[in-house]
Amino acid sequence: MLIWLLAGDERISPALRQxxxxxxxxxxxxxxxxxxxxxxxxxAKDRLILYRDVGTWVETVATHPGLTIVPLAPEIAVASTRLxxxxxxxxADRMIVATARVLGATLITADRALLDYGAQxxxxxxxxx
Numbered sequence: 212m213l214i215w216l217l218a219g220d221e222r223i224s225p226a227l228r229q230x231x232x233x234x235x236x237x238x239x240x241x242x243x244x245x246x247x248x249x250x251x252x253x254x255a256k257d258r259l260i261l262y263r264d265v266g267t268w269v270e271t272v273a274t275h276p277g278l279t280i281v282p283l284a285p286e287i288a289v290a291s292t293r294l295x296x297x298x299x300x301x302x303a304d305r306m307i308v309a310t311a312r313v314l315g316a317t318l319i320t321a322d323r324a325l326l327d328y329g330a331q332x333x334x335x336x337x338x339x340x
Contacts, residue, residue: 213242214250215321215339217271218262222321222340230337231319232277239279241316242272243287245306247280287313296333299324308334 215223216231223231234240247269253259261268273280281287283306291302291309298305304325311318317335320326329336 213246213272214259214261217268217275227319227337227339234277240277241279241281241310241314243307243310244280244282245303245310247272249303281310281314284313294333296328296331298328298333311335 214220216228231240250259250261251265251269254261254265263271272278287306287309290313291305294305294308294312298308301324304322307318307320308325308328310316311334317337318325318329319337319339321339325334326336326338328334
């Protein structure tokens with residue numbers, strides 16, 4: 212979702228873009244540091260093509276007004292190992308979910324497994340597409 216948002220991709224509806232903008236102005240939108248790692252790994256494996264160099268893309272995220280990168284704190288690392296319900300074993304997804312839960316944030320994602328996890332009532336989620 213973050214990639215689509217920064218690229219101005221049409222998969223992000225105007226209403227969802229406004230929701231993110233409102234959150235950014237109110238108290239900041241948060242990005243899990245593990246998301247930056249995940250994007251970098253996908254790009255390195257040629258499973259994702261960014262519209263610019265990955266290092267430049269990460270710098271764009273880091274300096275984007277209204278976005279705050281949330282580091283992988285010990286509390287989040289531990290929480291990722293104790294998530295309730297049925298969540299796929301992908302460690303990056305677990306870290307992202309734990310970050311959102313620790314912050315009390317709503318996760319915006321197009322990932323079906325994470326949307327399904329939210330539907331179980333363990334996480335507030337919004338569908339990105």
